[in-house]
Amino acid sequence: xxxxxxxxxxxxxxxxxxxxxxxxxxxxxxxxxxxxxxxxxxxxxxxxxxxxxxxxxxxxxxxxxxxxxxxxxxxxxxxxxxxxxxxxxxxxxxxxxxxxxxxxxxxxxxxxxxxxxxxxxxxxxxxxxxxxxxxxxxxxxxxxxxxxxxxxxxxxxxxxxxxxxxxxxxxxxxxxxxxxxxxxxxxxxxxxxxxxxxxxxxxxxxxxxxxxxxxxxxxxxxxxxxxxxxxxxxxxxxxxxxxxxxxxxxxxxxxxxxxxxxxxxxxxxxxxxxxxxxxxxxxxxxxxxxxxxxxxxxxxxxxxxxxxxxxxxxxxxxxx
Amino acid sequence: xxxxxxxxxxxxxxxxxxxxxxxxxxxxxxxxxxxxxxxxxxxxxxxxxxxxxxxxxxxxxxxxxxxxxxxxxxxxxxxxxxxxxxxxxxxxxxxxxxxxxxxxxxxxxxxxxxxxxxxxxxxxxxxxxxxxxxxxxxxxxxxxxxxxxxxxxxxxxxxxxxxxxxxxxxxxxxxxxxxxxxxxxxxxxxxxxxxxxxxxxxxxxxxxxxxxxxxxxxxxxxxxxxxxxxxxxxxxxxxxxxxxxxxxxxxxxxxxxxxxxxxxxxxxxxxxxxxxxxxxxxxxxxxxxxxxxxxxxxxxxxxxxxxxxxxxxxxxxxxxxxx
Numbered sequence: 001x002x003x004x005x006x007x008x009x010x011x012x013x014x015x016x017x018x019x020x021x022x023x024x025x026x027x028x029x030x031x032x033x034x035x036x037x038x039x040x041x042x043x044x045x046x047x048x049x050x051x052x053x054x055x056x057x058x059x060x061x062x063x064x065x066x067x068x069x070x071x072x073x074x075x076x077x078x079x080x081x082x083x084x085x086x087x088x089x090x091x092x093x094x095x096x097x098x099x100x101x102x103x104x105x106x107x108x109x110x111x112x113x114x115x116x117x118x119x120x121x122x123x124x125x126x127x128x129x130x131x132x133x134x135x136x137x138x139x140x141x142x143x144x145x146x147x148x149x150x151x152x153x154x155x156x157x158x159x160x161x162x163x164x165x166x167x168x169x170x171x172x173x174x175x176x177x178x179x180x181x182x183x184x185x186x187x188x189x190x191x192x193x194x195x196x197x198x199x200x201x202x203x204x205x206x207x208x209x210x211x212x213x214x215x216x217x218x219x220x221x222x223x224x225x226x227x228x229x230x231x232x233x234x235x236x237x238x239x240x241x242x243x244x245x246x247x248x249x250x251x252x253x254x255x256x257x258x259x260x261x262x263x264x265x266x267x268x269x270x271x272x273x274x275x276x277x278x279x280x281x282x283x284x285x286x287x288x289x290x291x292x293x294x295x296x297x298x299x300x301x302x303x304x305x306x307x308x309x310x311x312x313x314x315x316x317x318x319x320x
Numbered sequence: 321x322x323x324x325x326x327x328x329x330x331x332x333x334x335x336x337x338x339x340x341x342x343x344x345x346x347x348x349x350x351x352x353x354x355x356x357x358x359x360x361x362x363x364x365x366x367x368x369x370x371x372x373x374x375x376x377x378x379x380x381x382x383x384x385x386x387x388x389x390x391x392x393x394x395x396x397x398x399x400x401x402x403x404x405x406x407x408x409x410x411x412x413x414x415x416x417x418x419x420x421x422x423x424x425x426x427x428x429x430x431x432x433x434x435x436x437x438x439x440x441x442x443x444x445x446x447x448x449x450x451x452x453x454x455x456x457x458x459x460x461x462x463x464x465x466x467x468x469x470x471x472x473x474x475x476x477x478x479x480x481x482x483x484x485x486x487x488x489x490x491x492x493x494x495x496x497x498x499x500x501x502x503x504x505x506x507x508x509x510x511x512x513x514x515x516x517x518x519x520x521x522x523x524x525x526x527x528x529x530x531x532x533x534x535x536x537x538x539x540x541x542x543x544x545x546x547x548x549x550x551x552x553x554x555x556x557x558x559x560x561x562x563x564x565x566x567x568x569x570x571x572x573x574x575x576x577x578x579x580x581x582x583x584x585x586x587x588x589x590x591x592x593x594x595x596x597x598x599x600x601x602x603x604x605x606x607x608x609x610x611x612x613x614x615x616x617x618x619x620x621x622x623x624x625x626x627x628x629x630x631x632x633x634x635x636x637x638x639x640x641x642x643x
Contacts (some may be wrong), residue, residue: 007427011438014424018441018514021456022448024467028459039470136352144338145345151353158360160630163574164599165622168606168615169363169370175377192355222344251449253579254599258607270451274583277455285459292452303447307440314446315522 028289032097036285047096054095061085065252098287104287105294109266113292114272121186121268122249126242129193134234137200138226142212152201156206164238165253171258181266185259190249196241203237204230243313271293360492364623371616378610389617394478401593402601408505409597410574411511420513421520426555428521429528439525441517450515452489454583457511463496498584502593508595511580520566527562531555561637568633572626578603584642 022057023043028036066081071079095103105111139145140152143212163170170189171180179185207230216227231238253270260266267275273295276288303310332547371389375382393399424442445453460467475481476490489495497503535554544550579600581589589596590606598618608616 004431007431010422011427011435014420015438015441018518020447020467021453021460022444024460025452025456037465039467040463046430132352132355135348139345139348143341143345143348147340148345148349151349154353154356160627161364161623162572162576163360163361164362164627165619166360166367166576168602168612168619169366170359171607172366172370172377173363173610190358192352192359194360196355207326218466222348224602226348247447250450253449253451253582254576255604257582258603270449270579271453273449273452277583278586279562287461288455292449292455296448296452299447299449300444303443304440309445310447311439311522314519315526 006177013268025289025292028285029101029293030098031286032100033286035097045097047098049094050096050097050100051090052100053268056089058085059089059093061089076174101286101290104284105290107149108284108287109272109276109291111269111272111291113265113295114267114269116269117265118250118269121183122246123185124183125190125249126245128187128191129196129245130238130241131191132191133196133200134231135223135226137197137204138222139231141201142207143222155194155197155201159198163189167255167258174259180259181261181263183266186256186266186268189255191240193241193245199241200234200237203234207233239309240313244309247299247310247314335344337436346361353574366624367616367619370612371620373613373614376610377612385613389613392614393617393621398593398596399601401599402596405589405594405596406575406598409509409512409577410571412506413516413574413577414510414567414570416509417513417517418520418570420564420583421566422524422563424517424557425524425528426522426551429525432564439522442521444518446519446522450579451583453515454511454580455581456509458584459496461497461507463494463499466497467472468497469494499591504590505595508577508580508584508590512574512577516570519593520570523562523569524559525568527559528555531558568629571629575622575626 025044025307027045028311030043030047032042032048034050035041035045062083065085066078069081069085076084140148140155166188173186174180174185179188210228211233212225212292215225220228251270253269253274256268256271257274260268264272264275273288273291276284276291330431360537372386373382374385374388424438428438428442431438459465461469463469472486472489472494475486480486483491495503497507531554533601539550539554544553576599578598581595581597581600582603584590585595587604589600598621601616602615602622605611605618
């Protein structure tokens with residue numbers, strides 16, 4: 001331990017730099033605009049009551065309000081009634097900065113909708129990828145057919161192509177089909193995962209043939225073998241692939257940015273955050289960081305709960 | 321008994337079974353095959369063809385322009401800036417993130433179980449949505465209220481002022497980072513390294529656990545006493561295949577940098593186009609400005625670079641994996 005102190009020193013310095021933006025993001029999501037501007041208040045801020053200026057501006061007491069309230073403030077002139085009404089509004093509109101930031105994050109933009117879109121898109125991509133890749137992987141691993149080597153060669157070639165790189169022609173194709181600004185556009189380019197095929201094929205190669213022969217003897221069709229015999233044996237590999245796929249697509253910004261333009265109903269979480277930044281003024285740092293925290297948290301929490309699985313899943317590509 | 325029956329049965333019906341297997345094989349592989357062709361191969365051909373035209377979406381026809389798009393890529397100063405920015409990024413981020421990844425892996429590995437906490441921390445940026453973290457970094461780098469310049473200001477009035485950077489910063493203010501064309505691309509590089517080195521570290525750790533302990537003992541017997549000697553003789557050669565893979569995947573990821581650039585400079589690609597990388601150029605020219613021809617030409621060059629890199633990797637792996 002004493003001999004290792006310099007290693008800890010180096011690693012702790014690295015950890016501080018790695019964690020700094022996370023610290024700042026979460027800290028700002030708790031603080032009031034004033035505290036952010038002046039850079040004070042520690043990690044949580046002082047959480048003093050703050051008044052939401054927009055809320056007050058929206059509920060400025062008008063002529064009618066003053067008339068209606070006259071009964072409550074007997075014997076006062078208009079100006080003082082207005083002043084007491086304003087004080088009431090301000091009391092209504094004040095809240096703790098942390099609550100303010102997070103409630104703004106969800107009310108200024110339909111963040112829940114964005115999150116649901118993210119979940120829907122990510123899960124559909126993974127499901128379709130599996131439905132397409134598993135039978136193909138099984139055929140490539142366990143069935144003998146003419147042209148199999150050619151198909152596998154094509155899979156190996158396609159592993160060279162990063163889908164982001166061919167975004168432009170894909171976009172043109174989707175635009176010609178009238179599919180831009182639809183859920184389909186968000187999902188379609190990712191329905192084929194050559195990496196998934198390759199990975200599952202390598203895994204299926206290790207499954208003993210006896211198992212398949214036994215299932216055939218029982219009269220199972222080949223498709224049934226894929227789902228009822230091969231799939232259960234492949235759960236660990238499939239789980240790793242699921243993590244790989246979900247992390248990539250939840251965090252993806254480039255592709256949604258291209259095919260979704262303006263239609264907020266289709267926004268995925270990163271797009272929502274981007275728009276928040278685009279039309280935010282200086283005082284909205286807090287709510288924006290709250291949005292960022294909400295978007296980043298699910299995967300980070302899942303990762304902390306199941307570290308080994310996540311690291312295996314993300315580094316899958318290293319097993320090639 | 322059953323097994324004997326089974327093999328007898330398959331032998332008798334072999335031609336028929338083969339035939340059936342061939343049909344189901346094709347049936348199961350067809351959906352994947354069709355999608356592979358439609359989604360991966362056709363677009364490449366399409367981009368190749370369109371790169372020789374002046375096509376734009378919405379126009380009914382188009383004209384062939386020959387190599388004009390490619391000539392522009394190599395003649396105009398905008399694209400020169402694009403190549404400079406892209407290669408600066410790749411050449412900076414790849415070696416540093418691989419080096420830091422290896423260094424972190426060696427340190428973490430040597431610490432045993434306690435090291436796992438650092439592994440967890442360093443892996444966090446890999447999991448986090450890059451766009452969100454880019455925005456967080458933008459706040460950190462804010463010229464007046466950002467944490468980075470506030471921290472640097474703390475050095476003012478101390479002995480650190482002898483360093484020219486601090487002396488200048490304390491006198492005329494610290495850099496405005498993202499708005500300064502001398503710093504912009506380096507800040508983007510820094511965030512690329514920040515985000516990527518944990519991934520490389522984890523790959524190296526996987527490689528390190530597969531190095532046999534006996535090899536170290538054997539090296540020690542042969543007189544390799546210092547840690548450096550053991551690293552040079554045992555660890556580094558054993559990590560060869562991992563290194564080749566890590567370098568390739570880092571290169572491919574570095575070529576694809578986009579999120580940070582778009583988050584910092586939605587239009588323009590940085591001050592004086594100093595961070596105008598290829599993916600951003602494809603996005604700006606091809607999608608936003610509807611100049612499909614030039615966008616396709618950049619796409620083709622991009623694919624060429626990436627495929628070239630991967631082919632080098634496969635060649636290296638086949639040549640020297642076997643120790």
